[in-house]
Amino acid sequence: MLSTPQGTVPTPQFLPVGSQGAVKTLTPDELKAIGVKMVLGNTYHLYLRPGIEIIEKMGGLHRFMSWESPILTDSGGYQVFSLASLCRVSDEGVSFRSHIDGSEHFFTPELVIQLQERLGGDIIMTLDECPPYSNDSRLIREAMERTHRWAERCQRIHRRESQDLYGIVQGGVFPELRRESARFLTSLGFPGYAIGGLSLGEPKEMTLAVLEETVACLPKDKPRYRMGVGSPEDIFEGVARGVDIFDSALPTRTARNGALFTTLGRHNIQNARYKDLDEPVEPDCDCYTCHTFSVAYLHHLFKSKDLLAYRLATIHNLRFILKLMEQMRQAILDDSFITLKDSFLASYQTTDEEMRLAQKQRWLERFG
């Protein structure tokens, strides 16, 4: 169980992404019905639009988006390095241009903490430098050490006791750097730790090895948060290695592209073979979409580009992941997690890694 000022959240837990103050297409009521316990907001996005002062004036992010349960806000480090342009980093902070209008901005570790305090999330994140995947350990060490200095500055400026500030482990694919980063951050004594800078193009076996190594160096009694992971197979591997919190736009973004989760894998609803299928997407699913509509109807909505399509698909994909998390939590209590994992992965056909990276790249190029 993870305690936050807005209530307790059972772990392992998955957080849908509401970067811009909404989990795309869905209302807070629907999120609750799906079983969502905590959502992710993003400082970079909200700072650029509508602006932190507007959200503050509206009584903070919870009230602005009418979400009463916990919120975790990301510092926006990852977005500055991936979405923004002309990003220049120095010890002082990072300058960048908005991906929306090209305007110039400067984030320091102190500023992102102050911005997150004004947003009012329950868990907030330090600013980290997020270099692309690289085999150059000197470059990765440099970014890691800067991330460490920034983490200290974040901790120093952080005032609001009602918010938990998490540190972010960096260190690329180098086990010795990961260990060093985990130990350094642990020495600062954060109430929770995120694992950043993975799944950036490195082979999957390497991701898992580094993840395992990192988790092993983090305190057992503090939550570990693996950022940017949301496929069933990756969540299973993360939980197996001791991760407590996941977030990712993957379930919601793929839903809007028509890729729906089933126990056999992700299926594209727009495929012609679904045009007259009078069955729910997933027979055992308890979501509104599966309870109410046939695959044929969803196929038709996607073909006619009705906005209802994206919504119904999002409801299903999120519920699929949330239900899987419920099953994992139960299996952990029952000491049958490995059985659940093996039986799920035996029938679930994972999406080809190369295709996933290509999809992610296309998405980044379109600015999300």
Add this chain to the structure above:
Amino acid sequence: MLSTPQGTVPTPQFLPVGSQGAVKTLTPDELKAIGVKMVLGNTYHLYLRPGIEIIEKMGGLHRFMSWESPILTDSGGYQVFSLASLCRVSDEGVSFRSHIDGSEHFFTPELVIQLQERLGGDIIMTLDECPPYSNDSRLIREAMERTHRWAERCQRIHRRESQDLYGIVQGGVFPELRRESARFLTSLGFPGYAIGGLSLGEPKEMTLAVLEETVACLPKDKPRYRMGVGSPEDIFEGVARGVDIFDSALPTRTARNGALFTTLGRHNIQNARYKDLDEPVEPDCDCYTCHTFSVAYLHHLFKSKDLLAYRLATIHNLRFILKLMEQMRQAILDDSFITLKDSFLASYQTTDEEMRLAQKQRWLERFG
């Protein structure tokens, strides 16, 4: 009260448009919560996509879209003449090319009835010829007389007793043609009558005069259905003249464009003055959107193009119209309709007619 096989509907009533088997962005549950009693489906759209055979295979339109209350299906005459291209009309029927893929099709009065029987709506419509606005009474008479011959053929082929077939009055802006059309169709004895071929570019005073003239020639004990009308001011004028049923995409389409109904008129939520307004769209509105979110939040969702924006705006606009219909029904019972109409229109600033026609034209050019 209007009786249909799926239940009784109080009148005057407004039907939101679900041409393609969904009221864009909304679920059946939301429609019910808003107070929607009947929706409109469209034969032209559903015939082209997904195809009538698919909907038939799924158990009909009610089951396909999971809508248990009444459905009215339009014959698609208006869409053939406005959306399709290369439309050629003869006594036999009308040939056209699909606006989706350019494929060739041929609608006869008999075919559109058979298609509507297979869709399974509760009220179905005859095929009518819908010429553009014209001062040439010879042309309009020709289309009207063809519409009459088609109405007879529709009536002759119609088999399903569980569906009510309505005739459609034509006759352009010529009172003598309208009277003739109303009398002719009345002589055929339909269970309800629609008034088509208005609001096509003629001056508004002319629309209202022709509407009044037409309604006066229709039987008092049968429902009168004014097609394609959905602004508050037009609905008030229609009800004042004895119209029972209205349908229009206007409330939902304008919502998706960010134009929200208030008692003062339609306001565009994207206007910068709304960026920090911590108020509901309409203080007295009982819709989910007004109960849950501020204008500032809606403004932000529209600016960030989150699909949730279009949905929340649609909920509000539809509820605004549906609540107005409830007030009108009560006022009719209380004998205070004229007071309600005058007091509403005294504060409601109507949208400039010229702008509305320009908007409609742009919409038609984009194919809906």
